[in-house]
Amino acid sequence: MYREWRAAGVPGAVAWTSVARGDGPVRVLPDGCLDLLWSSRRGLLVAGPDRTAQVSLSVPGERWIGLRLPPGVGPAVFGVPAEELCDSRVPLADLWAGAAAEVVERVGAAVDTTGWPTAGAAVLTDVARDRLRAAGGPDPLGVRVATRLAAGAAVAATAAEVGLGARALHRRSRALFGYGPKTLARILRMRRALDLARAGVPLVEVAVRGGYADQAHLTREVRALAGAPPTRLLAPGGD
Template identity: 70%
Template sequence: MYRERAAVGVRGAVLWSSVAEGGAPTRVLPDGCLDLLWSSRAGLLVAGPDRTAHLSTSAPGERWVGLRLPPGTGPAVLGVPADDLRDLRVPLVDLWGRSAAELADRMSDPGSDPGGAARIAAALEAVAVARLRAAGGPDPLAARVAARLAAGAPVAATAAEVGLGGQALRRRCQPLFGYGPKTLARILRMRRAVALARAGTPLAEVAARAGYADQAHLTREVRELAGVPPTRLLAS
């Protein structure tokens, strides 16, 4: 069971909740985002930006609530560069210390309370809004770069549009997104391709529309980033 909605006060962020069935791991595709998470088993966690798919294993009945922060916003909320968290799942207390412990104390396990997940989501949302405000908001460069790359703009053209050279853009992207602009562009292109394929677009057409050289190129990229070829990914 999975639900999500747009967050209020953090542009582009998404609040989500789920109850795990257990069994096979869930394949979480890379997306350039950082997540602030609450688990009924593990407590408060941070999921850093992944370069490849993360296989998440949950206990049967484990409850999750998360705030997915859009590319470039997480560092301002969490107070650490994104590349410090790349490919990691970290207890929030390791980053925030006492502040995380105090937040955890306010998040008792909702159990079967139908409003419990909503209260936890509201707490995650409120702390993110407060920390983002205290930080002066996300770096405005992040939204510009992510938007251009998500639209399929080449990295060189994106760098020129934001007034940076290639090396300077890479240096700025590492702490904002967790990796350089080329990796972010590959991940966002795969996301576009998967969305098209899940909407019923044939894979050959997906490859052309998403900017791959051909369907074989699409298959190689999806296999490298998602861990499985497109047909298997879509079947799951």
């Protein structure tokens, strides 16, 4: 009931759609991203960057369309620093006032068509692309920092590479990602570790390859960020 694909016109963005089956709460892991969302029940929302997992509960049959913006891109689209949206879900109208009404109308027309998922996702993508262009594109610093941290670079080395001191990088990171570079690095490292584990790599090896002290350290970090140990997340049907 869930599918995703690369969104054309917005570098690094992913469009996704789902229909809730009513199986209970869904654990949404932090990823450093901001999302533009449409819900058949709640309308248009903005999902800010999460520091820990959020538990989402949808009613059976609730339809969702989303556009996931990569770390550092969301502030240019939404027009506010990421730290103002951290760990929150807010109506788009709270950010864009009257401009949100036009988006609501466009998405409403799109989801009334027989091809509602792709048509609605195309509207969200077009809106984000136009906003991004009007803003002159994302802050290039965000792309550089997120790329280096996603590749496993240390925060100090990343700061040196982009020519910023520790305090300046922390300040800019809060505006771009919602939190400091160390938190973003922890989240991205967890995502890499879980990807390796899902590919069949044993957890003890995942810990080594991910730069954790040992498997116990990996488990503690995943539990702190995801609210559950990796064994539970990786189990069939796990959250």
